Amino acid sequence: MSQSSQFSLLTQRRFAPFFWTQFLGAFNDNLFKTALIVVLTFDAASWTTLSPSLVTNLIPGLFILPYVLFSATAGQVAEKFEKSRLVRFVKWLEIAIMAVAAVGWMTHTLWLLVFAIFAMGTHSTLFGPVKYAYLPQQLRPEELTGGNGVVEMGTFVGILLGQVFGDVIVMHQTLGIGFVAAGTVGFAVLGLIASYGIPVTPAPAPDLNIAWNPFTETVRNLKHSAGNRSVFLSMLGNSWFWFYGAMVLAQFPVYAMTYLHGDHSVFVLLLTVFSLGIGVGSLLCERLSGHKVEIGLVPFGSIGLSLFGIDLYFASQGYTNTSAVDAFGLLAQHGAWRILLDVVMIGIFGGFFIVPLFALIQLRCDPRHLSRTIAGMNILNALFMVAAAGVAILLLGQGLTIPELFLATAVMNALVAVYIFSLVPEFLMRFLAWLLIHTVHKVKVIEKGRIPEEGAAVLVCNHVSYVDAIVIGAASPRPIRFVMDHRIFKTPLLGWIFRTAKAIPIAPAKEDPWLLEKAYVDIAHALHDGELVCIFPEGRLTTTGEMNEFKGGIMKIVERSHVPVIPMALRGLWGHLLSRSSDSLLERAFRKGLRSRLALAIGVPVAPAQVTPELLRQEVAALRGSWK
Incomplete structure (x- = not known):
């Protein structure tokens, strides 16, 4: 396979329509979520009496709650039905949800927007098992790392652009709310159009009898996944990354406003450098892995997440500016570049951490149970992210500052990494081997x-x-x-x-x-x-x-x-x-x-x-x- 093969996938029908469908979905999700968070952070008084810090941790929690409730059913549906039809159904559902949200935006009705957040979480819950089970059906094993890298890059670029557009558009003084309402519906329609190019992808278990009880099916899914030790611990590692990310990213709006003394453009800058870091790290995985699933990159990524998370605390302590700044003003402040470097490096090492884990799960999992395994992982992801929101609220309520929260998260990451790699030493052994042949x-x-x-x-x-x-x-x-x-x-x-x-x-x-x-x-x-x-x-x-x-x-x-x-x-x-x-x-x-x-x-x-x-x-x- 050539060095540029991961990008050549974007010219092929088996990958390109799927890529643009998931890219537009990630973009639209985050345009909507960010617009709502920004409004409730910087214009809270006209929408709610809740504190901005509570709201910025509560909204992501509402978005991921459906993963806990519906993932088990979504995994079975993805095993039983042909995937291109499922994707198109999910895109039609997105249009309906965004239409409801548009009413909430235009009538200033907060409960409709909160309902839409929960509904979009449900939409993403349905799409998740299809998304990651689709790749190993359409890509060869040696393409999995590159394909996952492009998907993760596209996802985080979509997240970045959605967050930037959501922030910039909603802050427009006169037409911002209307632009968000119309834009989210319009991008949902574009996602539906892209989905009609996805090729037929047969169901791996068409005779599966769906168990509708989400709780018993969740337990059954996790027990089945636990039978494959390397896959299950990869699922736990993936979920831990989302815990880490949720702990850090949820603090960015208040961190930008309170600690960096910035306006909303500073918040956008933090999101930009983090998302670009994830994209760069995801794309580098194929080159660093030598076109194979290289789990030796996972410990490498974990080391970087801890080192740069710890340094983000010290960099924040060294930031002394107290005057209000925008993004360009921030760049002129002493210590700001170190903060931005830490954020982008956390993103890059996050890409090294998560892409090989996805590829390993796809490669070593039973193909007939992959969608349900992904659904089980989504449940774990949701639980870890809900836990992250709860832990963040608890620690901040106990008096920790946001930089101290960054430090605590980085130290926890180091402890979890030691634990996981002691359970599956193959990760560490592959890291030492990878280090040998790359140094x-x-x-x-x-x-x-x-x-x-x-x-x-x-x-x-x-x-x-x-x-x-x-x-x-x-x-x-x-x-x-x-x-x-x-x-x-x-x-x-x-x-x-x-x-x-x-x-x-x-x-x-x-x-x-x-x-x-x-x-x-x-x-x-x-x-x-x-x-x-x-x-x-x-x-x-x-x-x-x-x-x-x-x-x-x-x-x-x-x-x-x-x-x-x-x-x-x-x-x-x-x-x-x-x-x-x-x-x-x-x-x-x-x-x-x-x-x-x-x-x-x-x-x-x-x-x-x-x-x-x-x-x-x-x-x-x-x-x-x-x-x-």
Whole structure:
């Protein structure tokens, strides 16, 4: 897939109409919500007696309440019915809701607008399971990260533009309310028009009997999702991001007005830089992940969310301006650029955090249950966001300042990240591997498509250094079970990494025959379960840079499990600091420069009946060539 492939999706019917439909929906939602929040923040007296801080936390809570009430039903509907028809139904519903809201705007009737907020939450609840289950039906696995990145970028750009337009239009002195009323209806109509271009997307479970009790179905959904540990914890991670985002974003109107002493344009500026950050981070995910689902970006994103959230507190403390400013005036104030940098970096690292989680859920979830899984995640998202609104109201009521709330959220994020990554160490292991090949090494993968997208296979590779498995694992689009010398597991850092990756320890027969036999049994079980297993048939690291003879263990593996064997060759690792080169440590440390250039060449799969150690060694040697 080419580097620009995620953008080429915007020219294809399987993606473009869906993209513009969801973009216009996100835009319209936020135009409406922001206009209402701005009116109730900056012109509160003519609409309500509630405090602005309470209102800015209450409205998002009302919007997401339907996710708790109706997501279970929405997930079943998305499984049972064809998706393009469902999207068009949702768009017709949006037009009706915005028509009701228009009456509320024009008659200055607040309860009609509050009803419309709840109704738009219901509209989004229906669209959510369709939205994320549509992508894996129309995109290939290697397109999921890029496709999700474009969707998230489009969503947050739509959110940004909706917030900007909602803020600017509603503050127009004479015609603002009328423009909002007419505009929300008009953009709903545009979304409906775009939806008619979405191709037919068959229902994965057309015979599903819908259980209408939302509470029992919610429990059933969450129990089913919990059966897949990595998917369920990815759902929790996703929900935590929305908790974090809700805690921070809901404070922006009052933060802009009270702490930055800005008008509504300062609020718009904060939203702009945050949304642009999310868009940039989402788009960068495909490039940083190497066109695969790279969950190693999730810890990276989490680290950034905490670091820049903490710095936002200190940056706010360092802001000393007390005179009223607009957006341009803010830029001239001491400390303002640091605040804006923190906000945009929170957005960028938020993109790194959330896009791989969505792609992982779509890739590893049962396709027949994906919409219901997404619905379950939406329920969790809603609960976390309602909790965020409640926690924010509680903490602010106890006397915390908004900057202190930012600090508390960032510290909570660090604690939650440690907890989640301790439950699923695969995230952290993939992060360390990703960090290795994006800092110390620059790895080119040749013929990556020869690694099967699904199904069992044995990978065989030359053994050059102690980091061979990390490099191979980071380059692979799928998790790999490595078969490794049991003594490596006693090495403090590497041992932890390989145990985390569920590597299989092996020992020579003369040293530990029981462990040897157990290794073969574990390999057979892994292959039976459709996993990839990688072995180093040389049995030891090279001490000369040349390949050793391949041992016969591969024959025992293919006799038990009739699966294809894929030869691979590492190029450029000989002489690495962690190889067994006889050169001095100082020479090895500096020979390859700050970033060494490596390659992983992948050969044509060999049928089980043709496998011999000699043939595999020839294949690996040919792939490696003269570059050690």
